[in-house]
Amino acid sequence: MTSTTLRTNTCGELNSKDIKKEIKLTGWVNSRRDHGGIIFIDLRDRYGTTQIVLDPSKIPEADKLRREWCVQISGIVRNRPKGMENKKIVTGEIEVEVKSLNILSEAETPPFEIDDRVEANEELRLKYRYLDLRRPIMQEHLLARHKAAQAAREYLSSQNFMEIETPMFVKTTPGGARVFKVPSRVHPGKFYALPESPQMYKQLLMVSGCDRYFQLARCLRDEDLRVDRQPEFTQIDIEMSFIDREDIYLLIEGLLKNIFKKVLDSDIKTPFLRLTYHEAMSRFGSDKPDMRFGLELKNVTEIMKHSDFSIFKSTIDKNGIVCCLNASDCGKFSRTEIEELIEIAKTHHLSGLAWIKVEKSGKLESSIVKYLPDKVQKELINAVEAKEGDLLLFAADEFEKSVTALGQVRLHISSKLKLMDPKNYKFLWVTDFPSFEWNEEINAWQAKHHIFTSPLDEDIKYIENEPGKVRAKAYDVVLNGVEVGGGSIRINKRDIQTKMLQVTGLTYEEAEKKFDFLLNAFKFGCPVHGGIALGFDRLCALLCGINDIREVIAFPKNKSAENPMDDSPQDWTPEFLKELHLKLDIVKK
């Protein structure tokens, strides 16, 4: 850490070079060890702690000091007596002999201890977030986030990108996440939407010739929350003109390399591994597979065609698949542990799991073995490379359901067996997502990414008659099972756009009404363009080795999208409403 003219000494940075210097220190009382004739205080600031030594006979106020009081001292840096050094802390070689003490502010006993070892519950931490953030671990998270933002800006600027701000009061466009609405005072009865992402605007900037845009953009979505989802979050939003997918891959690999170098001093391997969507789903049961461990799925439909197990047979008859996960060395799982796996499959909409334990010399043990002819058993053992001590799990249902459920079981087993090392960074591109997916509810095709996503050139021929076969120039970047970002090359040709819209039941003219300014802009010379958005919060969480994005957000919301500290959202007073020309008529849920 370099000193600036604004700062003098800090509690985290003193060392033997400072011996005999007379210095001033400010900070909070982290802990107090009162020995009567001598008092030790660990003084804490953002940078660390330093032991200060007070003689109560010379500093009469010394024995009043309590935890979290905010103080300034001046004193002399000195070596600790021989044998009294503390190797556990950075400043453990030295201590500061206090000459004068200035109590800046006394403090109430905090509602929880400011200590990384003590984890108070979420609600309390959020209510007193300003105290929670005093903890060194939280300071580390905030610093990591800052460094990541700096590294992103530095890298993208070096690549000729311009950071441009897009508006926060926007018009809503159909599809996508539920947006927050803001009533307009000037226009009674009208509302702004808050942007779920700057998607439209960054595409417009390409039409404007901005060529290379980025933004650390706040995005707002009025959806239910999860560990990795907050109503307001940040994206590193990027768009480029005159490029294809390879340019994005190269850029993002460089960007992430720079971020990991600057934040963790870690060299990540590039280029990243690549999998098509179909491959990822088939082999790992996820479009964001964790590549730190194996446990791959295997389609055993062909083999099971010759089994007599009725569930397998009827599934195959209905065009479903039988998928197998060889959980190696899990043959020792108890009945309860297997039930646990089945429960996970059920949560993910599978009716159950069949299972087989592999016993000595490849003998299969399970209630379904009697339905498997010898030939089937042999083929199965070969196909999934089963060996003694393995547990084979089977999902039988339509393709997506089977692999997704087994994919979740795969994750559960890996965390149970502790196969994921948080320090091991396995990046992956998942490519060639389907352009459309069938929506059961509305009985229609829907864009899986968004409707402006370009199809693969070789799939254009399927658009009209077999939309399910159309793959998109869309890509996700995945790190250790977390979708860190996603994007696509956009459509810049009207005829293709028209065809794509037709699949979802829209004419170009109807679409023009919905997305008027964007499609209108495309008429005036639209460059080939594409981009990506990286989930900055998720990325920071991964950099800190955690999975809860709230830990890297200074003031997050709780699961119910409330902030226990400022008590938002708040009731709207009659005055508020009057100003906005609104009457409240709350329809009870």
Added chain:
RNA sequence: GCCCUGGUAGUGUAGUGGCCUAGCACGCGAGCCUGUCGCGCUUGCAACCCGAGUUCAAAUCUCGGCCAGGGCGCCA
């Protein structure tokens, strides 16, 4: 909207019908202590989410509610 888990001093937890006058650790208060660093010693403070029910007896069982967390749906 649905499912699961939980709610015990300020904090983190133990306690599955009577051994609970609710245990432990940290914390906080008072006192002692000149080399500690999660200081030590003495001593004190402080809790069963709310309501109803079952029972001779409820922190413990049942029902309802509230709150929190995790997940499914949702999030292109």
